[in-house]
Amino acid sequence: MIPSFTPPCCHNNINMTSCRPPQYQIIFFFSSLYIVALAQGGHKPCVQAFGADQFDGQHPEESKSKSSFFNWWFFGLFSGILCTNLILTYIQDNLNWGFGFGIPCVCMIVALAVFLLGTNTYRYSFSVDNDNPFRRIAQVFVSAAKNWRATPPTVVTVDDEEGGDQTLLLPGANQFRFLDKALMATASENSKKGWVVCSVNQVEEAKALLRLGPIWATCLVFAIVNIQSITLFTKQATTMDRKIGSSGFQIPPASLQTFISLSIVLFMPFYDRVLVPIARDFTKKPSGITMLQRIGTGIVLSMIAMVVAALVERERLQIAIEAKIVNIPEATVPMSVWWLVPQYILFGIADAFTRVGLQEFFYDQMPKDLRSVGLALFISVFGVGSFLSSFLISAIETLTGENKDSWFSNNLNRAHLDYFYWLLAGLSSLGFLFYLHFAKSYVYNRGYNI
Structure with a gap:
């Protein structure tokens, strides 16, 4: 919005593809992106640990509230994402990008003010011996x-x-x-x-860290599967019939991700207020089910989601063959984009189980002084999983693309995303078996003070 930071081609209506802004503007732009990354690195691991520290895990009622905190934190997070997908993307694409960035900027200022207003009411945790x-x-x-x-x-x-x-x-x-x-x-x-x-405390802290390793590693497959919902699913949607009614309005392919956020926003209160109390009556645990049981449930749901995705993609390819548009990549496959909705919803519910379970698990099972590091480990599951997904796709592209269309051909009608989805479903099954083995032998850290 500042004229001196607007590329000259924006003033002269020049084709943006042939326009290169001055070097200082490029540096300013990318510096802004890196500041966002730095801010997320400080905010994401610490906000959850600090929020959970507000509850006394030894108090019966506060222990229940502490378990619910992660549910409602996740609910708030995806409520914001839902608003972003529905409102901000429209403003940025159709009205003004400066206005689209300005709204979250104002929201962050308000959030910071609210956070600072509560300074005198927060509980703070200090290490008495200040030992590293x-x-x-x-x-x-x-x-x-x-x-x-x-x-x-x-x-x-x-x-x-x-x-x-x-x-x-x-x-x-x-x-x-x-x-x-x-x-x-x-x-x-x-x-x-x-x-x-x-001391025994020191040894138990070291053991707690080692016990987290196998759980972290076996959850990487979930992260690999999870990333497909915002990449390949969107690519599928671009080839399908996205019209709503007779108005001719087409759903933007990326907006289908709204169903993930929506399913989380709707399911999380149901889980916290209905399923947890019912499970609590049977298990006598404040959280209803254990953290590892919750994580495993989400892994199974993500595996089912990949099976559904493979079946839907197989149907889409079959319809493209019957419509004789296999070699016309720009043609719309006469298949409603709503076929993709069930797999998005399944991924949303899987997130509600596994993501929240992992957050609570890596917070609760880390030594007290390293809880923010534990939540950083939780975030790293999805960061590393994204890299592994890229490596996997690159390897398959190389192996299947020699002298023929690969599984990820630019012409999606000649590709085989269904094969890739079946592969991921198989990897999820294998990963789940390893997860069951390590989860079964896992010894929960109960905070020894010897």
């Missing part, structure tokens, strides 16, 4: 490596509150027992070489 959590955990691995020849103990003697000794069974002693070797060395032996004796 990364150093504390690294210390365990170093001590365990130093004592690699020792036999790890199953019990440990600690000082009790009355100044005496107390023998305790190590929690989770059958998991990652090699880390228990960090408890073997005596204080005198360590002091001579500058080492510090590791």
